Amino acid sequence: MKANPELVEIPLSGPVEAVVQPPGSKSITNRALVCAALAEGESLLTGVLDSEDTQVMMEALRRLGIRVEHDPERREARVIGCGGKIPAPSAELYLSNSGTSLRFLTAVCALGRGRFRLDGNARMRERPIQDLVEALNRLGVKAWTEYGNGCPPVIVEADGLPGGTTEISGEISSQFVSGLLMAAPYAAADVELVIRGDLVSKPYVDMTLGVMRAFGVTGSNTNYQRLHVAAGQRYQAQEYAIEPDASAATYFFAAAAVTGGRITVTGLSWNSLQGDVAFCRCLEQMGCEVTAADDRLTVTGKPLRGISVDMNAISDTVPTLGVVALFAEGPTEIRGVRHIRFKETDRIAALATELRRLGAKVDEFDDGLRIIPRTDYQPAAIHTYNDHRMAMSFAIAGLRIPGVKILDPGCTAKTYPRFFEDLFGILRPR
Numbered sequence: 001m002k003a004n005p006e007l008v009e010i011p012l013s014g015p016v017e018a019v020v021q022p023p024g025s026k027s028i029t030n031r032a033l034v035c036a037a038l039a040e041g042e043s044l045l046t047g048v049l050d051s052e053d054t055q056v057m058m059e060a061l062r063r064l065g066i067r068v069e070h071d072p073e074r075r076e077a078r079v080i081g082c083g084g085k086i087p088a089p090s091a092e093l094y095l096s097n098s099g100t101s102l103r104f105l106t107a108v109c110a111l112g113r114g115r116f117r118l119d120g121n122a123r124m125r126e127r128p129i130q131d132l133v134e135a136l137n138r139l140g141v142k143a144w145t146e147y148g149n150g151c152p153p154v155i156v157e158a159d160g161l162p163g164g165t166t167e168i169s170g171e172i173s174s175q176f177v178s179g180l181l182m183a184a185p186y187a188a189a190d191v192e193l194v195i196r197g198d199l200v201s202k203p204y205v206d207m208t209l210g211v212m213r214a215f216g217v218t219g220s221n222t223n224y225q226r227l228h229v230a231a232g233q234r235y236q237a238q239e240y241a242i243e244p245d246a247s248a249a250t251y252f253f254a255a256a257a258v259t260g261g262r263i264t265v266t267g268l269s270w271n272s273l274q275g276d277v278a279f280c281r282c283l284e285q286m287g288c289e290v291t292a293a294d295d296r297l298t299v300t301g302k303p304l305r306g307i308s309v310d311m312n313a314i315s316d317t318v319p320t321l322g323v324v325a326l327f328a329e330g331p332t333e334i335r336g337v338r339h340i341r342f343k344e345t346d347r348i349a350a351l352a353t354e355l356r357r358l359g360a361k362v363d364e365f366d367d368g369l370r371i372i373p374r375t376d377y378q379p380a381a382i383h384t385y386n387d388h389r390m391a392m393s394f395a396i397a398g399l400r401i402p403g404v405k406i407l408d409p410g411c412t413a414k415t416y417p418r419f420f421e422d423l424f425g426i427l428r429p430r
Helices: 026-038 052-063 099-109 130-138 175-186 202-214 246-259 275-285 312-327 338-342 347-358 388-397 409-414 419-424
Strands: 007-009 017-020 042-046 067-071 076-080 090-094 113-119 142-145 154-159 164-169 191-196 219-222 226-229 239-241 262-266 289-293 296-300 308-310 332-335 361-365 368-372 380-382 404-407
Touching: 017 246, 026 042, 026 052, 026 076, 026 099, 026 175, 026 202, 052 067, 052 090, 052 099, 052 409, 090 099, 099 113, 099 130, 099 154, 099 175, 130 142, 130 164, 130 175, 164 175, 175 191, 175 202, 175 226, 202 219, 202 275, 202 312, 246 262, 246 275, 246 296, 246 312, 246 388, 246 419, 275 289, 275 296, 275 312, 308 312, 312 332, 312 338, 312 347, 312 368, 312 388, 338 347, 347 361, 347 368, 347 380, 347 388, 380 388, 388 404, 388 409, 388 419, 409 419
Parallel strands: 017 262, 042 239, 090 113, 164 191, 308 332, 380 404
Antiparallel strands: 007 404, 042 076, 067 076, 113 154, 142 154, 191 226, 219 226, 262 296, 289 296, 332 368, 361 368
């Protein structure tokens, strides 16, 4: 194993066998931080993920005048809620490339009284947010994109959230819907969201409603077409435990699948708030053995076969399955994920490019790709596009393909800073 700040070389591994618990869920951490920040009283969040995405969320909340004390070693955060009244009269928020942070806080800033500017890095300035801005406009909020191009920076000139009914596209990101839902209890009137088109990543909206419910607010969901939150509800401070990250767990499950090993992830079950546990169903279809208990999921690798699957609901796991597909008998086709072209990178194009770099044949579609495996792959330095999921997924390819190097491994800091240490800790060198 060779490592430096520019690249990590992945060692080949025999069948892995381990019990692991990834760090806390990024998606749940950021939702819990928002609900705790808006709540009345002091909340204690446990199992908190310490990563770039969660750090920028916590810093942004502080800039909004909300007290957040973070103890990374104990994986805890204490949040003194503002009771739905944003203390800061104005703020400049820098959210890097954290889609959850920028989109959630665009809606939250509408609860304030003043001018708020939300910006991110170069890639975030390419990621669309116009649908959320227009939905806020229809709810009576004065908001716009600074350069008029439908992407950040976003300006919110807030005077509270009037509420009402608004239409919003569901085809780009469910984060727009989640942000509006979390802000909605503090609107002057009920908030009703009418979804235009088919909502992508539906389990993340379920997750949002689940976290809101844990903090004392209920919302209704009618077939992901109409969502309603009654005004006058208030989040109440909680001691709230955050699950391990199911998306991060997929890399370890994939390691079991491609090496013929066995990995147990504790803290997750089929009843998890996170839809990405369904990645194990994909592995099951491909031939792996999957067993579950109340507090753990286990994947045992078996001979793999290609599958055809719609991954719209679990789209963050597409790169992981794309890598597993390299080692299957027969092609794998992934569809229904056009929206991942608007993630940290265009994940369909990036995945196709890097799979081809290893020697695979890949057909790219507007909404997915088809991977035709082979038996003779080639060494390659994998470009990661400053995308944590590309880096972590292609690390799994290196367990079977000699000479795989991951460029810019530090990009995993977005959600899993210790990923390579944890991965190398379970390997069985060949």
